[in-house]
Amino acid sequence: MKRICILACIAIAGLTSCKKFLDTKPTDFYTPDNYYGTETQLQQALTGVYGDLMRPELYAQVMGFNFVSTTDEVMSNRTADGDARGLRYNYDASLVYAGYIWKFAYVGINNLNVLLLNIDKPKMDEGKRNIIKGQALFLRGFLYFILTSNYGDVPLVLRPLAISEVNMAASKQAEVYAQVEKDMKEAEVLLKDYTVVQSKFNDVVTLTAVQSMLARVYLYWAGYPQNNTAKYQDVITYTDKVINSGLHALNPDYRQIFINLAQDKYDVKENIWEIGSLGAAAGVVNKSGNDIGNFVGIQSAISATDTSSYNAAGWVWVTKKLFDAYEVDANSTATPNKASLDIRRDWNCANYVYNGTNPRVKAARPNIWQMCAGKFRREYVPQSIRNTNGTAGTYNINWPVIRYADVLLMRAEAENYVNGPGNAYTYINQVRKRGYGIQNGNVVKSVTVVNQGAGYTVAPAVTITGGGGNGATASAIVAGGKVTGIYLNSPGALTAGSYYSAPPVVVIGTFWTPGVSYNAGTQITNGGNLYTVTTAGTSTNTAPTHTSGASSAAVTGAVFTYAGQAATATATITIGNESDLTPGLSKEAFQLAIRDERMRELCFEALRKADLIRWGHFVTDMQEFAAWATNNGAGVTATGNPNGLQGVRNVMQRHVLLPKPTYELNLNRLLTQNEGW
Template sequence: MKNKYILAFLFVMGLSSSCKKFLDTEPTDFYSPSNYYQTADQLQVALNGIYSNMMYERMYGQVLNFNFVSATDEMLPNRPVNGEARGLYYSYDAGHAYVADVWRWPYLGINNANVLIDNINKPTMDEKQRGYIKGQALFLRAYNYFILTTNFGEVPIILHSPGISETNIPASSQAAVYAQIVADLKEAETLLQGRTAAALGYNDQVTITAVQAMLARVYLYWAGYPTNDATKYADAVVYADKVINSGLHGLNPDYKQVFINLCQDKYDVKEDILEWGSAGAAAGVTNKTGNDIGNFVGIQSAILNVNGVFDPASYSAVGWVQTTKKLFDSYEVEPSSTLVNKASLDTRRDWNCADFIWTVNTTTATRIKTDKPNPWQMMCGKFRREYCPDASKNLGTYNINWPVIRYSDVLLMKAEAENQVNGPTSAAYDAINQVRKRAYGTMYGNIVKNITIVTGGSGYSAANPPVVTISGGGGSGATAVAVVSTAGAVTGIKLTSRGNLTAAGPYFTNAPTVTIAAPTTGVTATATATITNGNEYLLTPGLNKADFQLAIRDERMRELCFEAYRKADLIRWGNFVGDMQAFANYATANGVSATTGNAIGYSGITGITQRHVLLPKPTYELNLNKALVQNPGY
């Protein structure tokens, strides 16, 4: 789809009402609702325009996954300049430009959906295709209302394009907004029967399971704070089960591959139930201009460009957000590990918490990898631009799709809702343990668990550590690097890969052999490996309901960090202010001060109060719509 058609469509939607005031004849040189929507193709173009809005910069291209959600207990900004202007530090007010965008752009999407829905029956066309287009438009309208109510609470419900005199529209209660969202989604569920990502071959359009997964999410939020309608947990179970029992989705056995696929424009229609498509997406028809995914929330890196020659191994990312020690320490570790940061049994930790940055030396034409062992200063490594195509690595923006709903989230929603309804049943345990089993890399077999130094040897160089080779044991793909002390001894082995993590394997059936290259002069170091037994992933059995809920909270952070869920999760769990105050106390007790850790990020969370549960309604909207009431505290 060509962007010029999207822009033309949005332009028409914005001006069509006012045109009637000064034109008393049918327009002949541009489209309006009265002379558009005459064919199935025109309906599709209109639908594409609504999709395109979702990856605009002020939506999921930047704002909704960065501004206002980057200061939580899983990550903190490090941006001293313009940090306030971007809403990173809870000091925003009703006049903030990005706050206005969080209101404006969802309502633009809603208006475009309303116009399409109002005109859906105009063309003569295949009725199934008409239903598919309407179902997608209903989902998109519902999703935009979900953005609005989770950010602003009570908002106006508008289901048709308002007339020019309809300016004072009161806000509806949050429960009423959720009810409208559910009504739209349930109608969409009926209309989209049979429309699957497996059949399409891509997942950046709405399908039946995307609708059902979204219903599970909406019910989970409706059950939580501030609506607190606990009866909705049962509904969340019903819709999570629909997705699970469909057989259409499953976990990618390699956690990191989910995000590498996004960077490489590869669709994983089993893991990613829905993505917002960006330009460059492989097969979908919806696209938008470049976005900042992997840039602001990514691994800091500079471009190496010497005399106009670009080094394709380098890439551009500013890395304005860093991890927290709380996130890093939430991943289980191997107690016997001799590394400074003990090895984690959970493959997600070292992917999500990247302990390095890249700089460049143009004089020597080299890239320099700098270690960041302090968990407060590690980079958010989930979306790694190093895996993007070479042609786009030197751009500030790149067209990575945004993962809207992943299957692992559905499993965690099922576990949480099931626990709320029936307690920690076997079904609740099974759902969370599926996520954990993938996290530990043991979905289809066993991997390397740990490497223990037997003799450290001598004569090695810390600057040029020896090559480590892992072989045998029936498996493949395990790699590691040696850690050498200033005295020249090998003090630890850091696994960079625990083994091949594909469905086919091969996996390890017994401990592989570890070989450490000999020094030029000195004594060769030796080490031994152990492999997993396949049960390490299991959540502690016999938890009570309250403790199981706490386990869910930690698991969601470990699995979904940096995907813009954490703040909303803390809010719906009902103690956002208290949780953030407790985290601020934790930070000062665990290595953060005015000069250590991430002092900038810490300073931005010390003033959180109850008003920060919601964003303020924008000043410009309050001036236009006199029926609106400002949120408390602003």
Template sequence: MRHIYIMFLLFVMTVFSSCNKFLDTVPTDFYSQKNYYETADQLQVALNGVYSNMMYERMYGQVLNFNFSSTTDEMIPNRPPSGEARGLYYSSYNAGHAYIADLWRWPYLGINNANVLIDNINKPTMDEKQRGYIKGQALFLRAYNYFLLTTNFGDVPLILHSPAISDVNIPATPQADIYAHIVSDLKEAETLLEGRTVASLGYNDQVTITAVQAMLAKVYLYWAGYPVNDVSKYADVITYADKVIKSGLHMLNPDYKQVFINLCQDKYDVKENILEWGSAGAAAGETNKTGNDIGNFVGLSSSYVVFDKTSYTAASWISITKKLFDSYEVDPGSTLVNKASLDTRRDWNCPDFYYSSTSTVRVKANRPNVWQMSCGKFRREYCPEASRLNGTYNINWPVIRYSDVLLMKAEAENQVNNGPTQAAYDAINEVRERGYGTKYGNIIKTISMINGGTGYSAASPPIVTISGGGGTGATAEAVVTGTAVTGIKLTSRGNLTTGGPYFSSAPTITIAAPTTGITATATATITTGTEYRLTPGLNKMDFHQAIKDERMREMCFESSRKADLIRWGNFVADMQAFTNYAAANGINVSASGNLNGYQGLAGIDQKHVFLPKPTYELNLNKALIQNPGY
């Protein structure tokens, strides 16, 4: 939203122009609530200002997608546990930490800006539908900021109008009441935003009616979970998830990785991504900011080489976990060190390589050790060339994706009906079908060696060609051990688009002949289109575990895993069990593990379910009570 800069400029002009006449009894040359909000344009500028907070560095620009969510069973830090920022993901923070103070301050700033806008919404003479659209978005943004506060801090003060100077000591409102007000705001927003759809806008980084409905489903899901545990709310999750599903406005992108490539390339995927927080660099409708760290700290590691225009900068301070890697189904007959996965999501999310560099070019290097693999979901190599050298780039943040709605529905159906219904299976299987790449046709399933041949070199492996079978887009690399080809690694199982073409029969695999020796041979199979289906007949407990695993596979690195573990009620026990699992599975092996990440896991205890209320706020607000353990 370009208007955000205009609003900031007006603020700056206000400060400087009013300084010369600050002693005037009735100042007239700067904006206040009394002489602003007089036109529709001024309401829109104010709304843009509320949006702009969301991608600030201490919000989703860095902290919420990195610092507060990077020690779970899907991702752990790999840096030494020192420095102010690193204390957050090593669970060594306290109530005086600046980032925690900002995570309290910035949502309340957004809430205050929304409150002022809502209080003045009826001032200008304007089109009533447009007035309703602005108010509906403001209500959503207020609700979302309260959702951030209560899921991170628990009970928090509920403030619905700009407080007076004397309104300092404001007690916290119980979390259940916070959820109730969030729902109230969202339901009013749903009415006001009727007809405001992603289809009518053409972009998704402003709030639409299905964004409201998806958010209602999410709020009810959290309300049903720990610590409030009002399980009656699971029925409401189904109600609002169904509204999104039945709207016909959303569907899964047939290619999982393309969802995140589109984000890097500033392309709106309004079908898959129900709502994004916008950042500069995209089309109309997004929020201008100076940059963010999406794909940097939690990204595929690389350094920028000035002479190589394909290179980019990403620090990759966070690594995946073996639990995440192993959660994806594999081909048991694969001869690769890390067996090939039947799930296309694994090798995108968990790349077994990184980019090193020489003085002139970036170099792709193998990284077979699972504990040391980068988080590959957001890949800056797909960002515009001019921005690759920077540590920051303006990638939009996916707030709610359609797959999340499907998984919320599946989870709630299982809870409401004391076991999975057909609707629950249909929802989770729709996500899995896309994950396996077979939503619209069949792709290559396996490539098996017949004869490894002789005379090959690991330093210069032979070219693998895939031809025939009716499909396109499949690519592979040969793995050479000694002088023989010992495996074929699929780098693409085929073209994943709505129209295909897909494979109707097994393609031919051709391995280039060595200079001297015997040519290697291999054969391929294609999918049947049923591999994705979850085991039928699961009971309630086993289906719930399947949901937990599927959410990790699908939503990893999107800042939801810690919150999921908390609302499922066993965060500390789950993390302690994972710590034991990690130790038993090589995390503390210096050559192939992640000793730094292991230290981060060891410090988690019950107090980390919520963040501490900031010291500065406790000093100001004497009615506020600190969270236990701090």
């Protein structure tokens, strides 16, 4: 453990100025003995731990990317470099990334132990002291939860260690869970009056953040390998505390959650606790950006001539299993992929990339196995830091550690386990309603082509108006001169006053309007006919017409040549509870539905692998998925993801846990390696 102590000393030394290093009596060098003497210094020490959570070795990269990017919802598309980062389950205990979580979790724990040892040192308001102490205890418990979730049995260090204290045996995972519970429960008491109302931000720990995370701790404790199923009742207890607090609610627009994270807009109702990045909340240090939305994001390159451009590697692609998990509109004629009734699909599974650099071009990506993970979109990061003089900027997307939707799904899962699915429907259906965009009303469900028309040379615009709502958008798909399908891009604005009470009117193309100047090549419709402007000019009040045998219709100032019949389409809207989960499921079937719903809702938030592990069949699940993926095109080079498929095939029992770092085993002679490593 010596390395931990050394790194902790370095962290404390970061408060030091060296301008007088030759003085025999330094006046500006801080040690634990002469620090922690004021409320400000206590807060600074706590803030430093918050800041370190957004290190590349933790949530700025490793926690959301390495070791969690090949499951049944997402797969790496890399070869050798993917192995070097731990993406394809082809690594050993010496891999530096495998030790980062261990190293920097213990650095944080050591700094928190020093803070807690000195918490009573300054004279200050006791209420403020309790807030600092409560957050420190929670963070220590949280870091141990990270450690035991990733490494299993780990040493419990609850006080600052001397430099000579190197050898320390690992505590059993059950003991680590018990300490996590103890720290978090004490934090709950100390933070009993500290909520998002008081903090006004959610990138610091508040009461409901503690309660939400305790529910997650209990959920993991109840699953494999501890299988302490009595903890499901504790999940119910703690999720109920959050739900009944009235402080949290689902954002009616799923997409807006992640736009807010990119734009540093704090949604304290949906995001119970997020880790802040550049431009963080008052009292939390600013960071220099992160890799969120980069490796797990929509592929894009910087364009020196396009200041709206951004850089993202897109090193992972979604799986067809995830894409197919979202319900589609059976009546959709869109190709090659039918439109989905669930707005989460097209946000999470991005069907485009940005190709080229000068100029940057948005290009379609219709192959499902090669769609980018679209949840965290760098294109929504403020332009001022996204692209600086044609080079990559300091991208800042906050990380959602735990969201209210997760609380509802944990509540549904625990309820089903303890009491069966009866009351569990209440919680899962809330998440599903929001996923379908109908949390507060009805939206456009689908747009169906009635007449494909003929003569189209480009895809016409699709306009949706009326019906009492607004915000619905769609795109036409043209093949062979006909409109073969309509793809619903957005079902509506999903804000108060924007929901639909009746089917809106769908207009395909541009209607002829008198007094409008038309460019050559423009296609317009009139009287059910499609015309192409062959001579540019301004239209008069005389509308273009087409009669049998006539090839064109001239209007003064512009010539409109008959192209064919205009396409038409109609829209339908949702009614009532169309998103609700199938009623009457058995306990076992409901649990399977929970598994799928967590994937739809929480994909790419670094939870899927841990979920598969706690459900007890991680290796078997990956083997079954590998066979399914093989049979469904994942191994096809042109349209699949053979590199990712190989990663899935590499999964073995030892990958349930990360290996304990080699350097730590060399220092700590009482530490033993995890099985299989």
